[in-house]
Amino acid sequence: MLPTFGAVPMDLTVEKLARMIDHTELKPEAKHEKIKQLCEEALAYRFAAVCINASHVQYAVEMLKDSDVKVACVIGFPLGATLSEVKAYEAKEVVRLGAQEVDMVMNIGALRDKNYDLVKTDMEAVVKAAGDAHTKVILETGFLTDDEKRKACLLAKEAGAYFVKTSTGFGPMGATPYDVRLMRETVGPDMGVKAAGGIRSFKDAIQVIEAGADRLGCSSSVAVVEDFRWAQYSDIWMQHDKPCWTCPSRQANLAKQPKDVYLYYKQRCLTCPDREQNIFND
Amino acid sequence: MSLTDRSIRREPLSPGLFKGYLGGRGLGVRMLYDRLEPHLDPMSPSNLLIFAVGPVTATSVPTAGRFAVITKSPLTGTVFDSHAGGSFGAHLRRAGYAAIVLEGRSTSPVYLWINDDRTEIRDGSGVWGKDTSVTTSQLLQETDSQAEVACIGPAGEHGVKLAAIITDRHRAAGRGGVGAVMGSKNLKAVVVRGTTKVAVSDEEGLNKTVERARRLIKKNQVTDKSLPIYGTPVLVSLINEHGMLPTFNFQEGTFNDAEGVSGEKLLERFSVRQYHCFGCPIGCGRISRLGGEEVGGPEYESLWALGPECGINDLEWIITANNRCNLMGLDTISVGSTVGCAMELTQKGKLDSSLRFGETEGVLELIDDIAFRKGLGAELGEGSRAFASNHGSPELAMQVKALELPAYDLRGVQGHALGSATSNRGGCHLRSYLIGPEVMGAPVLVDRDRTEGKPELVILFQNLSAAMDSMVLCRFTSFAWSIDDYAEMLTNCTGVRISGPSLLVIGERIWNLERLFNNREGFTSRDDQLPPRFFKPLPEGGSRNRVVHLEEMLPKYYALRGWDKEGRPTKERLKRVGIDKT
Numbered sequence: 011m012l013p014t015f016g017a018v019p020m021d022l023t024v025e026k027l028a029r030m031i032d033h034t035e036l037k038p039e040a041k042h043e044k045i046k047q048l049c050e051e052a053l054a055y056r057f058a059a060v061c062i063n064a065s066h067v068q069y070a071v072e073m074l075k076d077s078d079v080k081v082a083c084v085i086g087f088p089l090g091a092t093l094s095e096v097k098a099y100e101a102k103e104v105v106r107l108g109a110q111e112v113d114m115v116m117n118i119g120a121l122r123d124k125n126y127d128l129v130k131t132d133m134e135a136v137v138k139a140a141g142d143a144h145t146k147v148i149l150e151t152g153f154l155t156d157d158e159k160r161k162a163c164l165l166a167k168e169a170g171a172y173f174v175k176t177s178t179g180f181g182p183m184g185a186t187p188y189d190v191r192l193m194r195e196t197v198g199p200d201m202g203v204k205a206a207g208g209i210r211s212f213k214d215a216i217q218v219i220e221a222g223a224d225r226l227g228c229s230s231s232v233a234v235v236e237d238f239r240w241a242q243y244s245d246i247w248m249q250h251d252k253p254c255w256t257c258p259s260r261q262a263n264l265a266k267q268p269k270d271v272y273l274y275y276k277q278r279c280l281t282c283p284d285r286e287q288n289i290f291n292d
Numbered sequence: 293m294s295l296t297d298r299s300i301r302r303e304p305l306s307p308g309l310f311k312g313y314l315g316g317r318g319l320g321v322r323m324l325y326d327r328l329e330p331h332l333d334p335m336s337p338s339n340l341l342i343f344a345v346g347p348v349t350a351t352s353v354p355t356a357g358r359f360a361v362i363t364k365s366p367l368t369g370t371v372f373d374s375h376a377g378g379s380f381g382a383h384l385r386r387a388g389y390a391a392i393v394l395e396g397r398s399t400s401p402v403y404l405w406i407n408d409d410r411t412e413i414r415d416g417s418g419v420w421g422k423d424t425s426v427t428t429s430q431l432l433q434e435t436d437s438q439a440e441v442a443c444i445g446p447a448g449e450h451g452v453k454l455a456a457i458i459t460d461r462h463r464a465a466g467r468g469g470v471g472a473v474m475g476s477k478n479l480k481a482v483v484v485r486g487t488t489k490v491a492v493s494d495e496e497g498l499n500k501t502v503e504r505a506r507r508l509i510k511k512n513q514v515t516d517k518s519l520p521i522y523g524t525p526v527l528v529s530l531i532n533e534h535g536m537l538p539t540f541n542f543q544e545g546t547f548n549d550a551e552g553v554s555g556e557k558l559l560e561r562f563s564v565r566q567y568h569c570f571g572c573p574i575g576c577g578r579i580s581r582l583g584g585e586e587v588g589g590p591e592y593e594s595l596w597a598l599g600p601e602c603g604i605n606d607l608e609w610i611i612t613a614n615n616r617c618n619l620m621g622l623d624t625i626s627v628g629s630t631v632g633c634a635m636e637l638t639q640k641g642k643l644d645s646s647l648r649f650g651e652t653e654g655v656l657e658l659i660d661d662i663a664f665r666k667g668l669g670a671e672l673g674e675g676s677r678a679f680a681s682n683h684g685s686p687e688l689a690m691q692v693k694a695l696e697l698p699a700y701d702l703r704g705v706q707g708h709a710l711g712s713a714t715s716n717r718g719g720c721h722l723r724s725y726l727i728g729p730e731v732m733g734a735p736v737l738v739d740r741d742r743t744e745g746k747p748e749l750v751i752l753f754q755n756l757s758a759a760m761d762s763m764v765l766c767r768f769t770s771f772a773w774s775i776d777d778y779a780e781m782l783t784n785c786t787g788v789r790i791s792g793p794s795l796l797v798i799g800e801r802i803w804n805l806e807r808l809f810n811n812r813e814g815f816t817s818r819d820d821q822l823p824p825r826f827f828k829p830l831p832e833g834g835s836r837n838r839v840v841h842l843e844e845m846l847p848k849y850y851a852l853r854g855w856d857k858e859g860r861p862t863k864e865r866l867k868r869v870g871i872d873k874t
Contacts, residue, residue, distance in 0.1 A: 213736040232511045237735035239774040243792070244752050246745035247729075247736045290834075 071108030090115030152183030184208020194222025296396030320362025346764030357570020386486025445621025462588020493787030522555030535834030597628020693718030704835030755799030
């Protein structure tokens with residue numbers, strides 16, 4: 011039986027929450043003005059970083075040069091299926107332009123092929139090219155089974171990455187507390203876990219923080235921190251959701267996932283201890 | 293202002309009244325509680341009709357051009373406040389007024405012309421009998437083309453209990469029959485032109501706060517995208533998907549033709565442009581093309597009431613009917629719901645009429661008959677509760693405290709259901725708009741089916757709504773702003789330091805005073821009820837198999853409110869919220 015309410019972590023403040031967020035704009039259609047706004051908001055709210063595509067790095071670095079807001083750039087994004095050399099070159103270039111963090115998409119197909127050498131060397135190539143810049147490895151959890159997620163986490167750790175990250179925001183699933191917890195348990199306390207994709211409210215944010223995330227990727231960052239001010243007025247916001255609401259199996263989608271992965275998630279529903287609550291989809 | 297002897301008295305607003313009740317709704321409720329004799333006939337000359345604005349009105353605070361009309365409702369018998377957008381409120385404040393309090397009854401039709409500090413009661417016989425659009429045009433010609441008009445149509449003149457007050461031709465202080473009270477005083481319109489800039493306490497601070505508030509509106513999906521692009525009809529698809537779009541007088545929660553009357557379809561077929569009220573960056577209002585003419589609306593609630601509620605899927609006809617209601621000065625929600633009720637009575641053989649779900653024939657004429665109190669229209673104009681009772685089926689009136697419920701089937705939203713049952717003005721969606729958290733996820737999505745925690749949430753939203761209505765700001769700002777933002781703007785404008793929590797205490801004070809007023813009129817816990825339909829499950833759709841669990845939530849609500857089992861505030865609670873002192 012779940013308790014009626016969860017709780018906002020006692021020491022979490024608006025400012026602390028903001029310092030955990032990579033303020034993100036990765037849409038292909040994003041115009042220059044949007045990146046300007048992103049950087050201005052990052053400065054105003056003191057977000058941890060802006061997370062952007064490579065073509066915007068130089069401008070963002072200039073915008074944020076006298077601040078402690080970092081510039082994070084995605085690499086091999088969003089598919090992760092390009093050559094390791096290309097990823098390494100991309101990482102080297104954006105770091106040369108001033109990026110302090112790189113968020114690379116791992117070779118997802120290679121991991122599913124159990125070609126772990128390729129996956130690891132791919133990661134190592136980017137870690138090396140990034141130099142002092144911190145590398146985050148995006149797993150795209152929606153394409154993976156739990157065992158594959160664990161394996162990917164271990165490979166990223168061995169490759170010297172600073173963070174493992176759940177999703178691109180363009181794949182089949184966003185971040186779920188379940189995946190974040192699994193990733194945290196796998197990498198241990200000394201490596202970062204970034205939850206990204208689908209974090210739209212302060213409750214979403216707190217749920218993944220409680221599961222072990224120490225960095226969040228959000229495009230709704232302003233709403234997340236602003237709405238956090240509502241938390242002081244009611245405990246109901248943190249009321250526990252129906253289990254299915256945050257379960258990866260609910261997000262599984264045959265149109266977006268390989269058949270075997272989709273069935274892997276849906277078959278878990280059959281043996282889920284909360285299956286009696288899985289009646290309606292709302 | 294006495295309309296009986298045409299005397300006008302100006303009084304400064306006492307600081308205590310402002311600090312205790314802010315303005316708008318709170319100010320009006322306090323005046324009504326203090327000045328009205330219990331059990332007064334709302335249509336008697338002694339009833340007060342108050343037009344009030346708030347402490348941030350006509351400043352740079354977004355949406356600060358609204359006004360509230362506060363009176364004792366002839367439809368519900370409760371204390372009542374009804375609000376409208378446009379620019380009338382801004383002019384009233386710029387003319388120097390926090391409120392106009394009207395009492396008595398003129399022997400002949402009049403209108404009030406407020407031109408900054410000059411006030412005249414003028415002969416209104418030239419516009420008596422005219423619709424609200426003609427009245428507006430004619431009075432602007434007689435006074436000043438830059439002025440703003442709030443007027444009644446034929447419905448208000450004839451004392452129809454569903455009569456609204458219309459400003460800017462299509463913005464309505466729609467609910468509760470406030471237009472009938474205006475008509476009972478032989479007051480056709482209030483015309484106002486105010487030109488004096490409103491001073492604020494901390495101009496620089498307010499500029500910063502407003503800049504931030506506008507930025508938040510631009511960052512919010514609802515206030516920056518959904519409402520500006522589709523207007524409030526954006527809700528048609530969303531609410532229908534949740535199985536909560538009341539159809540056939542709430543017999544069903546899914547309308548098969550919802551797509552045809554959706555916000556998307558309105559945009560594709562009829563929308564000409566957005567309509568912005570004074571100082572509003574959102575612009576949720578619609579101007580639609582109807583034949584060769586441009587007309588206001590329709591809003592979501594109106595579109596639903598004249599559409600799916602009556603089983604009608606003809607969007608062009610709905611726009612026509614909405615416009616007819618605006619011209620006649622009628623509340624679209626109550627008209628649509630009462631007609632829907634009549635359709636079900638006919639369906640069930642309780643009423644001999646030609647009304648049929650899904651059929652528009654004769655309904656436009658019926659709207660006119662409601663306004664002019666003719667035939668069946670005269671009966672319908674008394675509201676659905678009286679009408680259904682007269683035909684032996686009171687359970688078929690979808691109302692609370694005689695006010696028709698708006699466009700959300702309460703079986704799909706437990707918190708919103710509790711808010712509707714306990715609303716001080718009856719079946720209203722705006723006293724505690726829990727559709728925000730329960731359906732739209734604003735500020736976060738909470739489980740709409742759960743009852744735990746809902747009494748707390750309803751109270752939070754009721755208190756906040758009372759405070760916002762007393763600042764006289766638009767409800768939609770709360771999608772983007774938090775409680776602290778309202779408090780900061782209030783502080784900047786007035787110089788009185790008010791925090792978020794203290795703003796909620798003011799809201800709680802107003803809520804309790806309204807409750808006292810209603811208790812004094814004889815309202816008890818028996819009136820905090822919903823129609824029996826909500827305790828039987830919906831047969832299909834996104835809210836199938838659900839019922840409202842009011843019996844679980846109501847006792848908890850009373851306990852948290854500090855009320856006794858009859859729904860009466862205790863002395864301790866009144867003391868705590870400062871009603872005994874003020």
